[in-house]
Amino acid sequence: MAYSPRQSSGLFSGLVLIIFGALLLMHEYRGFELGRLFTHWWPLLIIALGLIKLYERTAGARYVQPGAARITGGEIFVVIAVLAIVGVIIGVEEGQKHLSRDFGINLGNSYPFDLDVAPMKVPADSRITVRGMHGDISVRPGEGAEIRVSGKTNVHGWTERDAEKLGKPVSVEIAQNGDGYDIRPTGLRGNDERIGVDMDITVPPQSAVTIRNDKGDVSVSDMAEPVTINNGDGDVDVRDSGDDVSIEARKGDIRVSDTKGNVKLEGRGGQVDVISATGGLTLNGEFYGPIRAEKIAKGVRFISQRTDLTLTQLNGHMEFSSGNLEIADAPGNLTLRTNKYDIDIENAGGKVEVQDRDASVDVRFSSAPKDDVQITNSNSTISLSLPGTASFEIVADCHSCDISSDFEGGTLAQTSQSGDAHLQGKVGTGRGPKIVLRTSYGSISLHKTTTAAPERPERPETPERREAPERPEAPERPERPKSAPARPAPAPKASADPQA
Numbered sequence: 001m002a003y004s005p006r007q008s009s010g011l012f013s014g015l016v017l018i019i020f021g022a023l024l025l026m027h028e029y030r031g032f033e034l035g036r037l038f039t040h041w042w043p044l045l046i047i048a049l050g051l052i053k054l055y056e057r058t059a060g061a062r063y064v065q066p067g068a069a070r071i072t073g074g075e076i077f078v079v080i081a082v083l084a085i086v087g088v089i090i091g092v093e094e095g096q097k098h099l100s101r102d103f104g105i106n107l108g109n110s111y112p113f114d115l116d117v118a119p120m121k122v123p124a125d126s127r128i129t130v131r132g133m134h135g136d137i138s139v140r141p142g143e144g145a146e147i148r149v150s151g152k153t154n155v156h157g158w159t160e161r162d163a164e165k166l167g168k169p170v171s172v173e174i175a176q177n178g179d180g181y182d183i184r185p186t187g188l189r190g191n192d193e194r195i196g197v198d199m200d201i202t203v204p205p206q207s208a209v210t211i212r213n214d215k216g217d218v219s220v221s222d223m224a225e226p227v228t229i230n231n232g233d234g235d236v237d238v239r240d241s242g243d244d245v246s247i248e249a250r251k252g253d254i255r256v257s258d259t260k261g262n263v264k265l266e267g268r269g270g271q272v273d274v275i276s277a278t279g280g281l282t283l284n285g286e287f288y289g290p291i292r293a294e295k296i297a298k299g300v301r302f303i304s305q306r307t308d309l310t311l312t313q314l315n316g317h318m319e320f321s322s323g324n325l326e327i328a329d330a331p332g333n334l335t336l337r338t339n340k341y342d343i344d345i346e347n348a349g350g351k352v353e354v355q356d357r358d359a360s361v362d363v364r365f366s367s368a369p370k371d372d373v374q375i376t377n378s379n380s381t382i383s384l385s386l387p388g389t390a391s392f393e394i395v396a397d398c399h400s401c402d403i404s405s406d407f408e409g410g411t412l413a414q415t416s417q418s419g420d421a422h423l424q425g426k427v428g429t430g431r432g433p434k435i436v437l438r439t440s441y442g443s444i445s446l447h448k449t450t451t452a453a454p455e456r457p458e459r460p461e462t463p464e465r466r467e468a469p470e471r472p473e474a475p476e477r478p479e480r481p482k483s484a485p486a487r488p489a490p491a492p493k494a495s496a497d498p499q500a
Contacts, residue, residue: 110154111163115197117149120174120181124204125225127180132213133188135196136234139209139220142202147174149183154196166195217252226261244279253289262298290321299332307338312350323359333371356380360442365390366449369433377439384437388448391428392435397421399440406448 122128124145130137135154142148153170157163169187176182185197196216203209208225211218215233224242233251244261247254253271256263262279265272271289274281280298283291286305293300294317302309307325311318316329325341327334331349339357346364351371354361361375362383368390375382386392386407394412396403403414403421412425421444437444 109158109160109163110156111160111167112152112154113164113167115149115151115153115172115199117172117174119146119148121146122181122204122207125206126204126208128203128207128209129177129180129182130199130201130209130211130213131182131184132197132199132211132216133185133191134193134215135185135198135213136216137198137211137213137218138200139211139223140202141205141207141222141224145204147181147183148202149174149199151197151199154198156194166192170195170197172197172199254287290319292321293318307341308336309338310335316347364449368392369435372433372435374436375438377442379441380439381442381445382437382439383445383447384435385447385449389428391426391430391432393426393432394423394435394437394446396423396435396437396444396446398438398442398444401439401441401443403444403446405446407446 122145149172153167155163155167171186173186174183205224209223210228212230217234218229218231219237220227221239226243227238227241227245229236229247231249235252236247236254238245238256241259245256245259246264249267249269252269254269255273257275259277263274263277264282267285269287272287272291274293276295278297281293281296281300283302296314299313300311311330311334312332314330319326326344328346333350334348335353337355340359342359343356343361347366352373354375356377358379360381361377364385368387398421400419403423407427410425410427412427414423
């Protein structure tokens with residue numbers, strides 16, 4: 001049978017369709033990544049097409065068919081059509097990856113698949129590190145000296161079959177690492193956010209736990225040893241810890257409650273709540289949500305680009321929110337430097353040093369202060385409230401503003417010159433702390449604390465006395481006769497005379 005150019009064209013087109021059909025079949029059922037193939041191995045396509053044309057030219061020369069290896073218009077159309085189909089598939093696949101990785105957008109539906117992880121016996125005081133990527137992590141104490149992991153693999157895909165194909169190789173392993181143990185997902189393809197692994201982990205109660213996670217919420221409760229958490233994007237919740245808690249975050253809210261140790265928070269984040277710690281609280285970073293702290297036995301240290309705060313003790317509460325800073329019942333020393341925060345301080349028990357700018361400062365004492373008070377502000381007001389019976393020395397300067405005072409007498413004297421006001425003197429007869437107030441383009445107000453006398457409790461009404469039941473009348477005694485009845489006369493004695 002003679003060889004013809006039409007037959008050569010059919011050979012070329014057929015081989016192209018076979019090659020690309022096989023690739024698409026492998027992509028659909030074996031998870032073969034076309035994007036990776038064409039990104040790294042695209043020259044092989046040119047080599048394959050060149051070999052086909054070389055074969056056609058050799059075969060054409062054998063049958064003396066000049067122009068047998070010439071590329072026809074039909075062949076060009078087949079190649080373009082196949083490349084277009086492959087390009088659409090690769091574009092959808094890669095687009096889904098980039099949307100998930102760069103913008104956190106997962107197309108399609110989420111399909112959960114249960115994890116099956118064998119438990120492992122470990123020493124009771126093990127060091128355990130959990131290394132997550134995408135997914136929520138929960139750690140709590142379990143029964144016995146072993147690690148148990150349960151949870152789900154959550155996969156985003158267009159169909160359940162697509163999701164199952166992506167999530168099938170994913171699992172979690174527990175591996176010994178030196179004198180500690182690592183818990184980590186396996187079978188993940190790089191940083192593919194279409195796959196998330198939620199892990200619910202129980203460990204021996206005396207274990208020291210470290211958690212590192214890229215994205216997802218982290219929860220730890222009832223651990224007796226130190227807890228260390230490094231989380232990227234997600235909320236962190238630590239409850240009832242028996243030792244120190246250290247958290248580094250980049251995005252998300254943080255809550256720590258009932259800690260028998262120190263609490264250290266670093267990085268960036270949203271809302272922060274720390275309630276009841278027997279140690280101290282250290283915050284170092286930029287946290288943009290409300291920051292609340294209550295009952296911190298060894299005080300608070302907060303450092304950010306805008307604020308530097310030191311409290312040696314906090315029995316009440318502290319809150320930063322929306323340009324306001326409120327501190328109540330801090331019996332120790334208080335040192336604060338900030339700007340553009342309206343400051344409200346009530347019942348500071350030690351030395352007070354406050355520096356602010358472009359916002360008001362209001363400090364109130366319900367009892368006479370025992371240590372010095374120094375408040376410096378600019379472009380706003382200072383208000384200080386003290387008990388009317390307090391004794392203190394004061395120096396107040398207000399540049400281009402006025403000073404008002406409810407206190408009089410003593411050596412207190414106020415002067416004004418060129419729009420500047422000055423107040424200086426001593427109030428009370430006892431020895432008191434020194435108070436220094438300075439501001440500009442605002443005002444200074446000195447008030448007497450108004451405390452209403454406690455109402456005397458009403459005396460409870462005396463219950464009515466019950467009347468004793470009437471005693472029954474005693475029976476009447478029989479009347480005694482007025483005179484005793486006469487006794488009968490004695491019988492006459494017999495005469496001694498026998499004749500009688």
